[in-house]
Amino acid sequence: MAGRIPRSFIDDLLVRTDIVDLIDSYVPLKKSGSSYVARCPFHTEKTPSFAVTRNKQLYHCFGCGAGGNAISFLMDYSHLDFVEAVEDLADFVGVQVPRESHSTLVKKNNLGEIYLLLEQVAGFYMQQLRENESAKAAVDYLKSRGLSGEVAREFQLGFAPDSWDALIKQFKEQLLVDAGLVIRKDGGGVYDRFRGRVVFPIRDRRGRVIAFGGRVLGDSLPKYLNSPETAVFHKGREVYGLYELLARNSKPERIIVVEGYMDVIALSQFGISFAVATLGTATSKEHLELLFRFSSEIVFCFDGDKAGREASWRAVLAAFPCLRDGRQVKIMQLPLGNDPDTLIRESGLEDFECDVIEAQALSDFFFERLARGLSLDDMEGRASLVNKAEAYLQILPNGVFQELMLEKLKALSRTDKLDFFQNPTTLKQASHKQKQEDTNLSPVRIAISLLLQNPGLIEVVEQKEIHWQALNFPGIALLKKIVEIIEQHPDINLPRLMELFRGKDEEKYIHIMMNHDFFISGEEINDEFSGAIDRLIDQGREHRLDELIAKERARGLAEYEQKELLNMLASRK
CATH class of the missing domain: 3.40.1360.10 (Dna Topoisomerase Vi A Subunit; Chain: A, domain 2)
Known part of the structure; x- marks a missing residue:
C-alpha cells in the first residue's frame, strides 16, 4: 500500500455510488416493491431472498445473512480486501483514489504508471523468451521440466537477458527504481535486478503484474530471486x-x-x-x-x-x-x-x-509432532505433552474445533481435568442464551436500530434531556457513540455509518441492527424512537433511585444525595 485512503474520499465514494446499479452489473436484479431482489450470489437457493434497497443503499440476504454496503459487496463477491474493493468501486464511479502519505514515491509517481510499467516489462520478458537467441537455455530448461507452451503463456513466463541494462534501455529509470526492477549503485547509476534468469510474473487477484520472480539457469546464487517490497508489492500478503x-x-x-x-x-x-x-x-x-x-x-x-x-x-x-x-x-x-x-x-x-x-x-x-520423543505410557510423558500443548491450544478461536482438540488431548494424556481456557461448551450455552434474549428488543436496541436506519432522528435526541452518566447499562455506550457521530456529521447516511464501524468490535452488532425491520410506517418511526428514548431515561432514573436507596440503607447519604433522593421520590407520585 502506498499511503492511506482518506476517510472523506470513502464517504464521498459511497454517496456517489448507487448500490442498485453496482450490484445489478454483477447480479441481475428484479424490482419487487421498494426493493430489488435476486437469488443470492453467496449461497445456493431456488427462491430469491437477496434484497437490495436503494433508499438505504444496502443489500441483505434473508437466507444466509450476508449484507452490507457497496464496499462490502465487492469484498464478498470478488474476494477483495478493503483497499482493493475501494479501488474497484472508484473505477465503477469513474474517479481516482487519492492517498494520504508523505512518501516521495507516491508524490513522484502515480501507482497506475507503476502497474503499466510492470505489465510492459512482463511483455518484454515474454518477447525475449520467444525471440532472443540467448534465451535457448531458458527454453531448454522449461522443456526439461515438461512445460507446454500453453502453460507458459498462461503464467506469462519470460526471460531476462544476461545484460546489465536491458530494461534501462527500454523504460524510464525512476519508474524502474520504484517498481524494484533495477538496483542503484553506491556511486550512482542503476543496473537490472534480473539478469540471465527465467522470469515468473507475480499477479495480484485482479490480474495486475505487481512483481517478478527469477530462477537462475546456471549454478550461481541465489537460485531464486524475488522483487523487493514496493508500493504495489508486499510479499507477506501475496x-x-x-x-x-x-x-x-x-x-x-x-x-x-x-x-x-x-x-x-x-x-x-x-x-x-x-x-x-x-x-x-x-x-x-x-x-x-x-x-x-x-x-x-x-x-x-x-x-x-x-x-x-x-x-x-x-x-x-x-x-x-x-x-x-x-x-x-x-x-x-x-x-x-x-x-x-x-x-x-x-x-x-x-x-x-x-x-x-x-x-x-x-x-x-x-499431536504426532508434539508427542515425538515422549512416552505416553508413563505419567511424565503425558504431563509433558499437556504442558507443550497448552500454549498452542489457547491460540485456537473458541468453537467446536477448539473443544475437539482439547478432547483429543484429554484422551492422549488420559485426564479429563484440563481447563486451559473458558469451556467452549459454556461459551456456546452463553451465546445461545444471548440469542434468546435478543428476540425481545430492549429500548436501547430499538433506539440503536432506528437511529442507524434513520440518522435524521438525531433531532429527537437533541430535544430530550439525557443524562448519559446515569445510563450505565449494556448498549448505552454504542448508542452514545452513534449519537456523537451523527452530531459531528449531520449529513451522514447508513452506508457511511457502517464504514466507521468496519473492523471494530461493534461491527457485527451494527450489521444485525441495521437490518431489523419494525414493520412501521414513516409517521410512526418518530413516535417509536421517542418512546424508546423515554423508556431509557426512565430506566436510568429507576437505576439511580435503586442505587441511592441501597446506599442509604448501607451507610447513609451525603446531603446532596439525600436531596436528589427526595426529589426523585417526589416525582414518582
Whole structure:
C-alpha cells in the first residue's frame, strides 16, 4: 500500500455510488416493491431472498445473512480486501483514489504508471523468451521440466537477458527504481535486478503484474530471486498463482500450498490447477486468511526433506489462529527426496489427487509432532505433552474445533481435568442464551436500530434531556457513540455509518441492527424512537433511585444525595 485512503474520499465514494446499479452489473436484479431482489450470489437457493434497497443503499440476504454496503459487496463477491474493493468501486464511479502519505514515491509517481510499467516489462520478458537467441537455455530448461507452451503463456513466463541494462534501455529509470526492477549503485547509476534468469510474473487477484520472480539457469546464487517490497508489492500478503487459480475456479474445493513457482506451474501442467506458493517467506496467518476467503480447506504440500517438514510445522502453527469452525487444514507429507513436481510425474494425476484428499488432518499431525520423543505410557510423558500443548491450544478461536482438540488431548494424556481456557461448551450455552434474549428488543436496541436506519432522528435526541452518566447499562455506550457521530456529521447516511464501524468490535452488532425491520410506517418511526428514548431515561432514573436507596440503607447519604433522593421520590407520585 502506498499511503492511506482518506476517510472523506470513502464517504464521498459511497454517496456517489448507487448500490442498485453496482450490484445489478454483477447480479441481475428484479424490482419487487421498494426493493430489488435476486437469488443470492453467496449461497445456493431456488427462491430469491437477496434484497437490495436503494433508499438505504444496502443489500441483505434473508437466507444466509450476508449484507452490507457497496464496499462490502465487492469484498464478498470478488474476494477483495478493503483497499482493493475501494479501488474497484472508484473505477465503477469513474474517479481516482487519492492517498494520504508523505512518501516521495507516491508524490513522484502515480501507482497506475507503476502497474503499466510492470505489465510492459512482463511483455518484454515474454518477447525475449520467444525471440532472443540467448534465451535457448531458458527454453531448454522449461522443456526439461515438461512445460507446454500453453502453460507458459498462461503464467506469462519470460526471460531476462544476461545484460546489465536491458530494461534501462527500454523504460524510464525512476519508474524502474520504484517498481524494484533495477538496483542503484553506491556511486550512482542503476543496473537490472534480473539478469540471465527465467522470469515468473507475480499477479495480484485482479490480474495486475505487481512483481517478478527469477530462477537462475546456471549454478550461481541465489537460485531464486524475488522483487523487493514496493508500493504495489508486499510479499507477506501475496501468494503466487492465486490469480490463475481463481481464473479457472473462483470457488475451489481446496487449495494446495506448495513451496515454489515451478511446483505451482508443474502441478497446473498435470491438471492440478488449485495450487499456490508463498513468495520466499514462511506461510503466515495473513497468507492463510487470504486463502480461506476462497476455500474452506487448505492442504500444505512441501518438499519431502527436513526443511519441508519444518516448513509444514511452521505453517500449522501459523494456521492455529485462523481455525474457526468450518475451516480445515491438512498436511500432505511427501516421501523423502520428493517434491510435488516429481511426485505427480511418478505417481500420476489420479494417485496424486487421492493423496491430496487423504492428506493428514492437522490435529493428527500436530499431536504426532508434539508427542515425538515422549512416552505416553508413563505419567511424565503425558504431563509433558499437556504442558507443550497448552500454549498452542489457547491460540485456537473458541468453537467446536477448539473443544475437539482439547478432547483429543484429554484422551492422549488420559485426564479429563484440563481447563486451559473458558469451556467452549459454556461459551456456546452463553451465546445461545444471548440469542434468546435478543428476540425481545430492549429500548436501547430499538433506539440503536432506528437511529442507524434513520440518522435524521438525531433531532429527537437533541430535544430530550439525557443524562448519559446515569445510563450505565449494556448498549448505552454504542448508542452514545452513534449519537456523537451523527452530531459531528449531520449529513451522514447508513452506508457511511457502517464504514466507521468496519473492523471494530461493534461491527457485527451494527450489521444485525441495521437490518431489523419494525414493520412501521414513516409517521410512526418518530413516535417509536421517542418512546424508546423515554423508556431509557426512565430506566436510568429507576437505576439511580435503586442505587441511592441501597446506599442509604448501607451507610447513609451525603446531603446532596439525600436531596436528589427526595426529589426523585417526589416525582414518582
